[in-house]
Each structure stands twice: as structure tokens, then as C-alpha cells.
Amino acid sequence: MTTDARRHHDPAARGFASDNYAGAHPEILAALALANGGHQTSYGADDYTAHLQDVFRAHFGPRAEVYPVFNGTGANVVALQALSERWGAVVTAASAHIHTDEGGAPERVGSLKLLPVPAPDGKLTPELIAREAWGFDDEHRAKPQVVSITQSTELGTVYTPEEIRAVADFAHERGMTVHLDGSRIANAAASLGVPLRAFTTDAGVDVLSFGGTKNGMLFGEAVVVLTPGAVRAMPHIRKYSMQLASKMRFVSAQFEALLAGDLWLRSATHANAMARRLAEGARRVPGVEVLYPVQGNAVFARLPHDAGERLRKRHRFYFWDEAAGEVRWMCAFDTTEEDVDAFLAALSEEMAR
Numbered sequence: 293m294t295t296d297a298r299r300h301h302d303p304a305a306r307g308f309a310s311d312n313y314a315g316a317h318p319e320i321l322a323a324l325a326l327a328n329g330g331h332q333t334s335y336g337a338d339d340y341t342a343h344l345q346d347v348f349r350a351h352f353g354p355r356a357e358v359y360p361v362f363n364g365t366g367a368n369v370v371a372l373q374a375l376s377e378r379w380g381a382v383v384t385a386a387s388a389h390i391h392t393d394e395g396g397a398p399e400r401v402g403s404l405k406l407l408p409v410p411a412p413d414g415k416l417t418p419e420l421i422a423r424e425a426w427g428f429d430d431e432h433r434a435k436p437q438v439v440s441i442t443q444s445t446e447l448g449t450v451y452t453p454e455e456i457r458a459v460a461d462f463a464h465e466r467g468m469t470v471h472l473d474g475s476r477i478a479n480a481a482a483s484l485g486v487p488l489r490a491f492t493t494d495a496g497v498d499v500l501s502f503g504g505t506k507n508g509m510l511f512g513e514a515v516v517v518l519t520p521g522a523v524r525a526m527p528h529i530r531k532y533s534m535q536l537a538s539k540m541r542f543v544s545a546q547f548e549a550l551l552a553g554d555l556w557l558r559s560a561t562h563a564n565a566m567a568r569r570l571a572e573g574a575r576r577v578p579g580v581e582v583l584y585p586v587q588g589n590a591v592f593a594r595l596p597h598d599a600g601e602r603l604r605k606r607h608r609f610y611f612w613d614e615a616a617g618e619v620r621w622m623c624a625f626d627t628t629e630e631d632v633d634a635f636l637a638a639l640s641e642e643m644a645r
């Protein structure tokens with residue numbers, strides 16, 4: 293470890309708390325260095341952002357338009373505002389990040405009305421959406437205008453392209469649009485083994501929030517418009533929502549490094565494989581119950597609270613539902629097999645105590 297006094301952490305220490313705990317992928321840092329130097333026009337009129345349009349179109353088709361933003365909450369709030377009118381509402385899973393983990397930003401910043409429905413495995417279906425998709429002409433009701441789904445979901449599950457197509461058909465038949473929170477979209481594509489467009493553009497998604505940070509970027513996400521006619525005033529909404537980066541070239545250069553080659557897929561495939569390894573090992577430990585299908589980079593498990601507390605002191609992670617003894621273990625692009633095996637050994641020890 294370097295003795296540089298400005299380094300305040302151990303760069304070899306990793307845990308299972310969050311894919312956001314990871315640093316940036318070296319290829320991303322190299323791309324930032326390459327994009328540095330000289331002057332480039334600010335606020336997105338730079339050469340990197342111009343080139344990024346082609347990078348995203350290669351994945352999502354010729355109509356796609358990309359709007360880089362700072363973070364995932366911002367991407368969601370911008371996207372949902374662009375899809376709805378002031379009297380509109382967004383149907384979403386009760387477990388969705390927009391409902392549970394954005395500090396009310398959709399409501400406070402976006403003036404959006406959310407209509408959450410319980411979704412046991414994190415996935416919406418036409419039947420679940422139907423619970424709130426009604427009363428379109430009832431002035432007493434916020435008008436359901438958007439369905440927002442998350443891929444991969446907050447519970448680590450993944451929609452198939454057919455499942456998303458069913459959601460989109462149901463929404464479109466009722467005059468609604470579809471937003472996809474793709475904070476972990478790369479993990480979903482890696483899990484399904486299909487191109488990104490197979491469960492987005494080709495499945496009827498209108499706008500998505502594309503995640504970069506959890507997959508090795510330093511910071512930065514993007515709103516990707518797949519149906520240009522479905523949104524209004526994107527540039528204005530991004531600006532007044534405080535998501536317009538002045539030095540946008542540094543968000544765009546990271547996305548190019550992620551998406552022009554296979555870094556996005558390599559990193560996500562690896563993170564998913566580590567989660568599978570973790571889940572397979574955890575299932576073999578008596579008393580540990582793995583809770584949902586492990587289809588992305590997240591593992592949810594139930595174990596006795598005291599064992600969880602002791603384990604947390606050795607390897608960092610969060611309780612998901614502390615009262616129920618439910619924990620969440622996240623893998624990242626830099627999680628190693630040794631990390632997983634050491635964690636499993638500690639899990640076995642603590643469960644046997």
C-alpha cells in the first residue's frame with residue numbers, strides 16, 4: 293500500500309454493501325485522462341457528447357437520443373417529468389427506488405404523483421399495473437400516464453424481454469408510456485444474454501435511465517429517449533432539474549469507454565457471476581435462506597439477526613429488513629472469487645457459533 297498521506301483508505305478492502313462502494317474501473321479513469329486538456333464547449337455541446345449519440349444508437353437503434361446527467365435519482369426524475377403532464381401519475385412497484393430511496397425527489401422536485409403497487413419479486417405485471425391503471429377520465433384521480441419498471445429490479449430479479457413487452461403493450465393500449473430505471477441495466481443484459489435493445493427498444497420501452505456508476509463509472513447516468521414523440525422539453529427539464537453538467541465531456545467520455553467496446557458487459561457479467569457464486573455458497577450454509585432468484589449482482593438472504601450482526605463486523609453489508617433478518621449482499625465489477633470465498637467462510641463460522 294502506498295505511503296502517500298493523502299490516501300485515506302485501504303484500496304484492497306472490499307465488502308458486499310453496495311456496488312456503489314466500488315471505485316472506478318481503470319479503463320474509465322484512462323478515458324477521463326484522455327478527454328482532459330484543451331478547451332471544449334460546455335453544457336453538452338462538446339465533441340465527446342456529440343459522439344456519444346452514435347455510441348448509444350449502436351445499442352438502442354437509430355431513434356435513440358441520449359441526455360447525460362449526474363446521478364440515477366436525477367435521471368429518473370428528469371425522465372418521468374418528460375413523460376408526464378402536471379395532472380399525471382406514475383404506476384410503479386412499491387419496492388421501486390423512485391418510491392423507497394429517492395427522498396421524495398420525484399414528488400418534491402418533479403411534482404410527480406406515484407401510484408405504488410406491491411410486487412412480491414420486484415416485477416410489475418399487467419395484472420399488478422391494472423390495480424392502479426384506471427380512472428383515466430376521472431378528474432378526482434391523478435391520471436395514470438406512465439408505468440415505471442426497474443431492470444434489474446431492486447430485489448435482484450430480471451424481467452424477460454417478453455415480460456417487458458407485456459407491460460409495454462398493456463400500458464400503450466391505455467395511452468400510457470413506459471419508463472425503465474436501468475440503474476443496473478447492464479447486469480440485466482448480461483443475465484439474459486441478449487443485446488440491450490432486446491428488452492428496451494424492441495420491447496416497447498419509451499424512455500430509460502441508463503446506469504453507469506454501479507458498473508464502474510466514477511459518476512454519471514443518462515436519460516435515453518427511445519420514443520422521441522413520447523417526451524416533451526427534455527433539455528429544459530434536465531436544466532431546471534439541476535442535472536445539466538457544464539463539463540459534460542467527462543460524463544460522456546466515461547460512457548464511451550463503458551459502451552463503445554465490451555467493458556459494460558464484461559464488468560456486469562463478472563459481477564453477476566460473483567453473485568451466483570455467493571448465492572450457491574450461501575445456500576449450502578445451514579440456516580441461511582436465499583430469498584429471490586439471483587439473476588443480477590444482488591443476493592438477498594434471511595439469517596438469524598445475531599449472526600448477521602457479527603458477520604457485518606467482518607464484512608460490510610446492509611440489513612434490508614432488519615426485523616425480518618433479511619440482508620442484501622451486492623457484488624461489483626471488482627469483487628473477486630477470493631472475496632466471495634472469504635465471506636462464505638465467515639458466514640459459515642458465524643452461523644455455526
Ligand SMILES: Cc1ncc(COP(=O)(O)O)c(C=O)c1O
Pocket residue numbers: 362363364365366368389390442445446473475476505
Ligand atoms: C434501482 C436504482 N435506481 C436508481 C438509483 C439512483 O441512483 P443515485 O444514487 O445515483 O441517485 C439507484 C441507486 O442505488 C438504484 O438502485
